[in-house]
Amino acid sequence: MEENTYLEFKRQYTDNIKKEIVSFLNAGGGKIIIGVDDEGRVVGVEDLDDCMLRIINSVRGISPDAMSFVSVQPVVKAGKTCIEVVIEVGTNRPYYLRKAGMISRGVYMRIGPSCQPMSQESIMKMIEDYGVGHFEENRSLEQKLTFHTLNKKMAKMNMPFDRDILLNMRILDDVDQYTNLGLLLSDQNPFTTKAVYIQSSSQTDLDSRREFTGSLLKQLDDAFQYLSSYNKDHSYPQMALWEVLTNMFIHRDYTKRGSNYIYIYNDHMEFRSRGQLIDGISLETVRVGFSESRNRYLAEFFYHLQLTDSYGTGIHKILDGFDDDHEPLFVEVPGEFVVTLYNMHFSPNKKGREDNDNGEEKLLVYLKKHPFITRLKCEQVLDCGPTKSYRVLSRLVEKGKVKKIGNGRNTKYALKNER
Template sequence: MEFRETSQIELKSELNDSVKKEILAFANTNGGKIYIGVDDHGNVIGLKNAQQDLESISNMIRDSIRPDISMHTSATIIEAEQKEIIVIEVSKGTKRPYHLSSKGLRPSGVFVRHGITSSPASEEAIRQMIIDSDGNTFEKTRCLKQDLSFEYAKNVFQEKGLPFKEAQYRTLGMADEDGYFTNLGLLLSDQCEHSIKCAIYQGTSKLEFRDRKEFHGSILKQLAEAYEYINLQNKVESTFEGLSRVEIPDYPYFAIRESLINAVVHRDYSFGGSILVHVFEDRIEIVSIGGLVLGLTQKDIFLGVSESRNRNLANCFYRLKLIESYGTGIQRIKESYRSFRVDPEFHISDNAFVVVLPNTRYKKDLKSNEEKVLEIIGRKERVARRELEKELGLSKSSVTIILNKLLDEGFIVQKGNARNTVYQLVKGSF
C-alpha cells in the first residue's frame, strides 16, 4: 500500500496534539483520512501501542472538539507492512465550523484544508460556515463571540418577574441546541456590538449640533437610555382645563417610545450601522437600517399586517411587555397624534425605515433669519452681534454668517471695531 499526502490524506508519524487540527480541517472542508504511524515521505513506521493511541484519539475527539463531531469520525487499527497503524476517517460535518473547545470560534481554533496543509480559517470563512450550517437568519446563527455576560438583561427580566437563567437561554433563542450563544444572545448581552446614536441640532437643519451621544451595551440598556435622553428634549407646556392641570409635551410620549422600540426590534442587524435619532426644533427623525421584510408592502404595515425580521427578539420584547401586541405599532403612533394638527410621517426605502415625529407645539415662523436681523437693527437703530445672538437664540457663527451676507448685499453697515462693533441699516434698505 502506497501512502502519499493529498488534499484529503494526511500522514502523521505519531499521535500528538496536531492531529486535532487535521481532524478539524477535514471536518470543516471536504473530509479526508489521517494515517498515524506513517511519516511525511510515506514510510510506514508503525505504532508501539496502537490500542492505547486509539483510546487517546477517542478521548481527544470527545473532549477537545466542539460541536460533537463523533458521528462524522471513525478510527480503526489496520496493518501495513506487518506494522500496526491507525486510520482516522473524517467526513464533512453538518454543524460547521468545528473548533478547538479551548479556543472557541476564532481563527486560532478553527482550521480548514488548503491543498496538503491545514491552516487557520479567516473570520469571513468562519462566518460563511455558520451561515451555511445555520441559515442566514441573523438572530438564529451562532455568534462568533461566545464569552458573553447578561447582567443588564438579567436585571430587566427579574424586575418583570421573569426567570433568566441558562435554562431560559434556549427557550428565548439566545442559545442553540448545542449550547452556543446565537446573535440574539449577542444583542441582549453586555457586549452587544451595535449602538444607537442620538444627535440634537440647533434649528431645523443639520448644520449645527447642540449635543450628541452614542449608547452601547445590551440593546435593552440602549433602548432605556436613548428614550430617557430623547425625553429630556421633550418640553412640556402646562395649561388648565377647568380646575384640572393638563400637561402637553412637544411629542406624545407613546410615539417616541413606540418608534424607538420598532427601530430596535425590526432593524436589520446583519448590517453594522447604528440606529440614528435626529432631534430638531420642529421634529424627531428615527432612522432604522433595513426596509420592509420581503413580501410586505407599505400598505400592508399601515393595515396592521405584521411580519418580524427578528421573531425571537420580538418575542423577548413581548414577554417583557415592551410590545403589547403585534402589528399595532404604526397605527398607535398615528393615533397618538389624533388630537393634534400634525401627523407623523413614515419614509421607507429598500434599506431604511424612517419615522418622522413632528413637534406638536412648533410654530413655523415664515420670516427668514435675515429678515429678523434687519427688523431688530431697524428697531434698535444699532445692534451688537451678541445682542442678535441672544435675541435670535442663534450661535456666534450663525449670526456672523447672516451679518456678512447682509453686509455684502448692502443692507447694513458695520461701525466701530473689536468689542465696540455695531451694525446699522443703510438708509432706505428696509
C-alpha cells in the first residue's frame, strides 16, 4: 500500500493535516490514515480520543464550512488502532485555511501524492468555476483596503462605521479579515463599469467613453449622474435608470472577469451585466417580479443604505415608468444579462416588439364568451409575452372589471360580475 493521489499516510497527528484535508476538498477527495508511516508500516495511534478531537478542530478551521464533507473514525489495521479521515469533494470550492485566508499559503490542491499550494491565478480560476454561491463571504485576496466612500455614505445615514457593524454586515469575517463584500465596497474594488455613447447604430462611431471605478457606491452615483446627463429631456424615467443600475451591481456575477457595460444610443439604452440568471430563475419569473439575489449580503447592504427597496419591487419600478409601446426588454445571452430601455420620445420599433394595442378590450371580449382566463391563455389571445399579459390583467383588476382567483400557477381571471 503506497501513497497516491487519493491516499495519504501520517505517522501521527500534526498541524499540517489541515492542509492535506483542504487539498483533498479542492481536488477529487481522498483519505488520510493516521498511524501509518510513509513506508506504509502500521504504527497505530496512542491517544485515540485526543487525536480525533484535534482532527475535528482542524476541520473547523477550514472555510467554507467543510464538516459535512469530512468523516473521522477509528479503524484497526494489522491489529493496531489507527484513524481514518475520509474527505469528499467539496461543493463550495475553493476551500482554505481560515487563519491564512484565500491566498497561496491558505489554499491547497492535491497533485499526485503531494499537497501543493495553489497560485493566485489558480485560485481565481477555481472561484470562477465553482465559487458563485459564496463569493461575498470568502476572504478577499486583497486586505489593504480603504473605505472613504463607504464611510461618507454611512455618515450621511447617521450609521456608525465601526467593527461591530462591519462584522454584522459581513464586510469583516470572524477573524477580522475583509471579505469579498468588503472588497466590492472598498475604494480598491477592481470591478468596473464602462459606458459608451454611440451616435449612430454603428458601434464604430464612438462619441464618448467613460469608465467608473472604485467602490460600488461611487460607481453607482457616478454612473447615474452620467446617465442623467443624457436624460435631461426625461426620455427615460429616472427611477427606471436607478433601478436598472442598482440591479446591475446586486445581481452581477463577480466571479466572472470583465466589466459591466452601458451602451447609450439615441433611441435606447442597453445595460449588460456579467453573468446569467442563477439556477431556478427564468426570464418569465424576472418579468413578473420574482427576485433571488446572487449577492444576498450586498443586496441587504444596499437596502440598509436605502439605495433599494425590498426584493422583487425593482422590476415593477422599471416597467411602470414605460408605456406598452416602449416596454423594456430583458434578454439572457451567453455570459450576460441584458436590459434594454427605450427612449419614450422615439416612435417604437415594432419589429420584434409586442403589439402596441393594450389588449384590454380583447380580453374583455374573450371573458364574455368564457368563464375565466389564465395567464398563459392571455398570452395566446394577445399574442404577447408574459410581461404584457401580466400588466394588462393587472390593469383590468385595478379598474374593477376583472377579479383575480387563486395564486401562483393556478391563478385565473374572470369578469367581476361573473362567478
